[in-house]
Amino acid sequence: MFLRQLDLTTALRPSLYDEETLLFVQDGVGLYEGKFKIPNYQNGHAYLTSHRVCYVDNEDPRKYSVAVDLKDVDRPEFYAGFMKSSAKVTLFPKATKRSAQAIRSPIPRYASPSDALVRTGSSAQRTAAASPKPAPARDINATWICPICGLSNSVPKNFDPSTANEYTTLSPCQACGIKPPLALMIKASIAAMSNRPAVTAPSTPRPSIEPSLMDGPTQPQTSKVCPRCTFHNHVWMSECELCHALLRTDEHEDVPISINNVQRPESPGPTLSGSILNDDTIETIKLSFRAGGEKAFLERLKQALVQRKWLLQSAPPVPRPAFSPTQSNFGAISTPNGQPRANTPVQRIVGIAGLERRGAELRQNNQTVIGTAFEDLEALMTSAKEVIAMAEQFAKQNGKDSAEARNILSDSASALGLITTKDMLGSGSSSETLYITELSRNLAEFLTDDRRGVLRREGGIMSLVDLWAVFNRTRNGIELISPLDFEKAAEMWDQLRLPIRLRTFKSGLRVVQERSRTDDKTIATLLTWLREPQYAFPPAEDDLMGQTFGRGVTAQQTAERFGWSVGVATEELEMAEETGSVCRDQSLDGIRFWDNHFTHAFSSPDKRPDAAQMLDELRV
Amino acid sequence: MAATSPEPSLSGLSTAQYTSSTIAYTPSTSTTQSNTFTFPTYTSYPPFYTLQPNLNIRPAQLDLWSTLITSYAAHHRLFRISLSSPPWDLFTNASIHRALKAADIRLVLDHMSKPENGARIEWIPPTTRNEQSNTCWIYWKTVGEWADAIYGWVDETGQKGAVLTVYELRESDAVSGKEWKDMDEAMLRKVLNALVKRGKAQVFGQEENAGVKFF
Numbered sequence: 104m105f106l107r108q109l110d111l112t113t114a115l116r117p118s119l120y121d122e123e124t125l126l127f128v129q130d131g132v133g134l135y136e137g138k139f140k141i142p143n144y145q146n147g148h149a150y151l152t153s154h155r156v157c158y159v160d161n162e163d164p165r166k167y168s169v170a171v172d173l174k175d176v177d178r179p180e181f182y183a184g185f186m187k188s189s190a191k192v193t194l195f196p197k198a199t200k201r202s203a204q205a206i207r208s209p210i211p212r213y214a215s216p217s218d219a220l221v222r223t224g225s226s227a228q229r230t231a232a233a234s235p236k237p238a239p240a241r242d243i244n245a246t247w248i249c250p251i252c253g254l255s256n257s258v259p260k261n262f263d264p265s266t267a268n269e270y271t272t273l274s275p276c277q278a279c280g281i282k283p284p285l286a287l288m289i290k291a292s293i294a295a296m297s298n299r300p301a302v303t304a305p306s307t308p309r310p311s312i313e314p315s316l317m318d319g320p321t322q323p324q325t326s327k328v329c330p331r332c333t334f335h336n337h338v339w340m341s342e343c344e345l346c347h348a349l350l351r352t353d354e355h356e357d358v359p360i361s362i363n364n365v366q367r368p369e370s371p372g373p374t375l376s377g378s379i380l381n382d383d384t385i386e387t388i389k390l391s392f393r394a395g396g397e398k399a400f401l402e403r404l405k406q407a408l409v410q411r412k413w414l415l416q417s418a419p420p421v422p423r424p425a426f427s428p429t430q431s432n433f434g435a436i437s438t439p440n441g442q443p444r445a446n447t448p449v450q451r452i453v454g455i456a457g458l459e460r461r462g463a464e465l466r467q468n469n470q471t472v473i474g475t476a477f478e479d480l481e482a483l484m485t486s487a488k489e490v491i492a493m494a495e496q497f498a499k500q501n502g503k504d505s506a507e508a509r510n511i512l513s514d515s516a517s518a519l520g521l522i523t524t525k526d527m528l529g530s531g532s533s534s535e536t537l538y539i540t541e542l543s544r545n546l547a548e549f550l551t552d553d554r555r556g557v558l559r560r561e562g563g564i565m566s567l568v569d570l571w572a573v574f575n576r577t578r579n580g581i582e583l584i585s586p587l588d589f590e591k592a593a594e595m596w597d598q599l600r601l602p603i604r605l606r607t608f609k610s611g612l613r614v615v616q617e618r619s620r621t622d623d624k625t626i627a628t629l630l631t632w633l634r635e636p637q638y639a640f641p642p643a644e645d646d647l648m649g650q651t652f653g654r655g656v657t658a659q660q661t662a663e664r665f666g667w668s669v670g671v672a673t674e675e676l677e678m679a680e681e682t683g684s685v686c687r688d689q690s691l692d693g694i695r696f697w698d699n700h701f702t703h704a705f706s707s708p709d710k711r712p713d714a715a716q717m718l719d720e721l722r723v
Numbered sequence: 724m725a726a727t728s729p730e731p732s733l734s735g736l737s738t739a740q741y742t743s744s745t746i747a748y749t750p751s752t753s754t755t756q757s758n759t760f761t762f763p764t765y766t767s768y769p770p771f772y773t774l775q776p777n778l779n780i781r782p783a784q785l786d787l788w789s790t791l792i793t794s795y796a797a798h799h800r801l802f803r804i805s806l807s808s809p810p811w812d813l814f815t816n817a818s819i820h821r822a823l824k825a826a827d828i829r830l831v832l833d834h835m836s837k838p839e840n841g842a843r844i845e846w847i848p849p850t851t852r853n854e855q856s857n858t859c860w861i862y863w864k865t866v867g868e869w870a871d872a873i874y875g876w877v878d879e880t881g882q883k884g885a886v887l888t889v890y891e892l893r894e895s896d897a898v899s900g901k902e903w904k905d906m907d908e909a910m911l912r913k914v915l916n917a918l919v920k921r922g923k924a925q926v927f928g929q930e931e932n933a934g935v936k937f938f
Binding site: 648651652655680681683686687688689690695697699700701702 | 764765767768769770772773775776777779780783784787819820821
C-alpha cells in the first residue's frame with residue numbers, strides 16, 4: 104500500500120479526478136505508520152473521497168500531503184481511543200500478489216538505530232542496520248548466471264519462486280538470448296534471498312542509516328561501491344557498470360535523524376524518521392482523529408469501500424439491448440477505453456434507409472437513457488456521466504450556440520464535485536470553523552478556476568456582493584450560502600494564506616482580488632494609461648493638451664478600459680487620488696482624473712522627467 | 724479716478740463653469756496693458772481649477788494660484804480685486820472650459836492673505852457690518868517695498884523737502900511711468916503712513932488736498 108504524493112488545488116485541497124467525489128472532511132488528523140507517528144504529518148485535514156483517503160498538512164501543505172488509494176485498502180479497523188490516546192482508524196493494505204510475504208522472515212522491518220532515536224516505552228528490540236529488508240521480489244540483487252554465456256542477468260522483479268510454474272514467462276539472457284530453465288531461476292532467487300542477511304550494505308530505500316552515520320552524515324561521497332562486485336562507481340550512477348547491480352540510492356543519507364520525535368510529549372507512540380512516500384514496506388496506516396469525527400469517517404469509508412467507485416473508471420458500459428453498430432459510438436464515449444460492443448451482428452444497410460434507421464436508433468437510445476436517468480435521483484447520480492456525454496453530443500451537433508452550451512456543460516460537469524456540504528463534515532465543536540474554512544477554500548478554487556474565468560471577466564477585481572450572487576447561482580438551488588457565512592469565509596482567506604484577498608475601500612465597498620494585485624500595481628497601471636498620450640509616438644497632432652498633461656479620465660472610461668464595474672473604478676480612482684498620484688478635475692460633465700502634475704511637473708518646470716525615468720518610476 | 728462699474732457677473736452663477744462671452748472685462752482700477760500676459764502652462768491643466776481635496780496636493784495648488792494672481796496683478800497693475808467682478812481671464816480658461824468657482828476664489832484669496840503665505844492680499848473691511856468683504860487689495864509689492872520705491876523716486880528727482888500733493892503722487896505726468904501710478908488712494912495712504920512711521924515723510928492737510936513732505 105503506497106502513500107502517494109498528493110496534488111493540491113490552489114486552495115490547498117486535494118485535486119480530485121474526474122469522477123471522484125468528496126465524501127468527508129475532518130481536521131485535527133495525524134498519520135501513523137504501524138505504531139509510529141510519521142513526523143511532519145501530525146496536524147492536518149483528512150479528506151475522504153470515493154477513490155482515496157487524503158491527508159493535507161496544515162503547516163506545509165504543498166510538501167506534506169499524501170493519499171492512499173482505496174483500491175489498495177483491504178479493510179479498516181477502528182480503535183476507540185483511551186485516555187490520552189485518541190481514536191484511530193487503521194487501514195490495512197491488501198495482500199499483494201507478490202506473496203513473498205510468506206517467505207519473509209518475521210523480523211521487524213524498521214531500522215531505527217536505537218542509539219540515535221530516543222524512544223520511550225518501545226517494546227520491540229530493533230536490530231541495527233543489518234535488518235533484512237522486504238520482499239525478495241524487490242531485491243534487485245538476485246541474479247542468475249546464464250548457462251550458455253555466463254552473463255549474470257538480474258532476476259526480474261515480479262518473479263516469485265513460490266508461485267512460479269512451467270507457464271511462467273521467463274526473460275531470456277541479455278547476451279545470448281536463450282531462455283533459462285525454470286529451475287535455474289528459482290534456485291537463483293532463493294539463493295539471493297538467503298544470502299541477504301549477510302549483506303551489510305542494504306540495497307533498499309528504507310534508510311538503514313547506520314553505515315552512513317558511522318561515516319558521519321556530512322562526509323561527501325566520492326564514489327558508490329557496488330554491493331556485489333565492490334567496483335567503485337561514479338556517485339551519480341544508478342547501476343553498477345560491471346555487473347549491472349542496482350546501486351543504493353543515496354537520498355536518504357541526508358535524512359536528518361529527528362531526535363525530537365515527540366510532538367505531544369504526553370502521548371504514547373514513538374515516531375519514525377525517514378521518508379514515508381512510495382514506501383512499499385508499510386504495514387498499516389493509521390489516522391488519528393484528535394478532534395473527533397472518527398465514527399462518521401469510518402462509516403463513509405466503509406461505504407466507499409463497498410461501492411468501489413474506482414472500478415467504474417475502467418468498467419464496461421452498462422449492458423443495454425443492442426441495436427446496431429451505432430451503439431458502439433455511444434459505448435465509446437462512456438468508457439475511456441472505448442471498447443466497442445459487438446453484441447449483435449453488424450447489419451449493413453446503406454442508403455437513406457440506413458440513415459433513417461440510425462436516427463431512429465439514436466432517438467430510441469436517448470429516450471431510454473433519459474427515462475432511466477430521471478426516474479429518481481439516485482439513478483440520476485449514477486447515470487450522470489452518460490447524460491453529460493449525451494449533452495455533449497448534442498452540443499456538438501448544434502454548432503452555432505455551442506459556446507453557451509459549452510458553458511453550461513462545463514458548469515454542470517464541474518458542479519458535480521468540489522462542493523463541500525454541511526453533512527460532509529463530522530460533528531464536534533470545530534465543525535463550524537471547519538465548515539467556514541472549507542467554504543473559504545471552495546471560494547478560492549471557484550475564483551481561480553481558469554475554466555470559468557470569473558475573476559478574469561471582471562477585470563481581476565470583483566465586489567463581494569457580485570461574487571456572492573455568482574457563486575450561489577452555480578450552486579443550482581441546493582446548499583446556498585448565507586451572506587453571513589460568505590462573509591466569514593471571505594475573511595478567512597488571509598488567514599489561510601490563499602491566493603485571494605478581500606479588500607475594503609474607504610467608502611466601505613468590499614472587493615475581492617488576487618493577492619498579487621497590490622494598490623501600487625493598480626496605481627502603476629492606471630498612471631501608465633493616463634500618461635500614454637504624453638509618450639505616444641508619433642505624437643497626435645491635435646492633442647496638445649494630451650501631450651502635455653496626459654489623459655483625463657472619468658470613472659466610466661476607467662471601468663471600460665480595465666473591465667471593472669463602475670463602482671469599483673470610482674473607488675480605485677479615489678484611492679489613487681488619496682495617495683497623491685492623480686488629481687481630480689470637476690466640471691459640469693462630471694469628475695475627471697488626471698495624472699498629478701502639481702507635484703512634479705509644475706514645481707520645477709525645467710526639470711520635466713523624461714519618458715524613461717517615468718517608466719522606471721512606474722515599474723513596481 | 725476710474726469709477727468701478729460692477730456688472731452682473733459670474734458671482735450670480737456660482738456653479739457655472741463655462742465662461743460666457745457676454746461678461747465684459749471691467750477692471751476695477753487699472754489701465755489695461757497692451758502687451759498680453761503670458762499664462763504659464765499650468766493654467767491649461769484642468770485640475771488646476773478644481774480645489775483638490777487631497778490635503779497633500781492642495782498646498783501646491785494654492786501656491787501656484789498665489790503666484791499666478793500676484794504676477795497677473797503685477798503685469799496689469801491691479802491694485803484691487805473684487806469678487807463681484809474678478810478679472811476675467813485670471814480665473815478662467817475658455818479653451819478648456821474651466822473656471823475657478825467663486826467660493827474657491829475666496830478660499831484662494833484667504834490663503835494668500837495669511838501672513839505665513841506672504842500676505843499678498845488684504846481684505847478691505849466691508850461698509851456694512853456682518854457682511855463678508857468682497858474686495859481686497861493685492862500687494863504685488865509689499866507696503867515696505869512701495870515705500871522704498873516712492874521714497875527712492877523722491878530722492879532721485881531731488882524732491883526731498885518739497886511738498887507734494889497726494890494727487891500729484893498718484894496721477895501727475897511726472898509719475899507716468901511709475902508702477903504706483905493710479906494706485907488706490909487708500910493703499911497709497913497706507914504706504915505714506917508707513918513712510919511716516921519710518922520718519923521719512925509727513926502728511927498734512929485734509930483728505931482732499933492732502934500733502935506730503937519727504938525728509
